[in-house]
Amino acid sequence: MLDTLLVLDDRPLSVARPPEKRLVGICRHYMLLSVAILRQHGIPARGRGGFATYFNPGKFEDHWVCEYWKAADGRWALLDSQLDEVFIRNLGIGFDIHDVPRAQFLSASEAWRRCRSGELDPNLFGIEFEQLRGLWFIAGNLIRDLATLNGREVLPWDVWGAQPALNATLSRSELDFFDEVALITADPDSNFDALSRRFSEDNKLRLPQTVFNSLRRRQESVLEG
Template identity: 45%
Template sequence: MDFYRRADHAFPELPPDIPRLAQIIGGVLVHRDCTAAFGFDLPPERRDEANTRDLAAILTHLGSLAPRPPQERFAATCRDFAVLLVAMLRAQGRPARARAGFAGYFAEGWYDDHWVAEVWQDDTWRLFDAQLLSAEPGTYTKLDIDPTNVPRDAFLVGGQAWLECRAGRRDPATLGVHSANLSGMWEIQGNVIRDLAALNRDETLPWDNWGLIPIHYDKLPPEDVALLDDLAAVSAAGGPLSKAQEAYHSDPRIPWPGAA
């Protein structure tokens, strides 16, 4: 079994358990679309904080991991919560990775574009929703989900969503960005590639577009649909790492242009 063990960031001494790590994350990040829960509106110019691609730049922006009032926290998206938790775990030598896909627990009958963390624990890969886990009590009271063990049918990684929709087992019109009323196979194909990138430690922004992503699904030639089928199978299986690397570099349009 291949794991991701290299630590990319230096952290102060951190607690060993994930809920306490999430508590630290919740003290420094706030989701840019959820600030009303804390009684304030995020100034429009601060929404751009979520375009901060590199975790090192986010940590520099924060200055420290000391807790602060919600108005002073980094204006993040779900991706940032997941990436920060993954980085903390990697710094402790624990196998962890970010996953891009769709969560079925935010809006009834809908799978929303979302990122979570995946951690090797008890001899299996287990999904942790870092955004929910780091939230202050009462923030997500209506969600019936265990953020420390998200079921695989509640969060679909990009490849699994693609395969299920291609097989007719799931309606692609129910997957996408609920707040923007965007759905369909074109939305899903982006997360097939972003999830494969994340398996290769390129945690892109949720809206990054490159290579095959901007080409609308309806305009993809059959050979590109077949390629996406193959990539989706690797994403759905979560690797192993050797296959994820091979798939990622199987076509020059697949790797994120900023990849090493």
């Protein structure tokens, strides 16, 4: 991404580019660049997959943000670097984008557990304009969030292993399986050894060499080149 940006405009990255010199991206790209920048400056950071409440009132939209260690407070904070002045104005954002309230962004784990408890409706979670919603969608994000916590920042549309098919109705065994994934990703710090081991050893979760790109509708190599 940085190489592409510098081909378009080789000035320092601190210089704002005009639209025609910018790289088109989605939330995952903002997350990944934020994680890279923070780590370069010695600040622990990681990506998190989940659902935001602030794009579409009443809905929980598929989204990726950066979680970074706020040393002064001794806690992880959420950064949504996609929210620029235009987004903030048009969406009426009233919170600090460098410390997004947890009620405004639910991790895939929290979304799954609150839907499974009956507290929230799973049909409110997904991508509204594509009508992709439901427990099956949250389950897919659970696996992608697990991969990201293990340093494998996949594309939001990469599909492999136990991720359910489009609009699938989950079986009892599948529900139990994703309950376990949601439990170990609920507190990544306390469960780091468990989530690392589960990701590396479970064939349903481990990232293979190729995944199905559901946008391009084809198998692709995880590591291009």
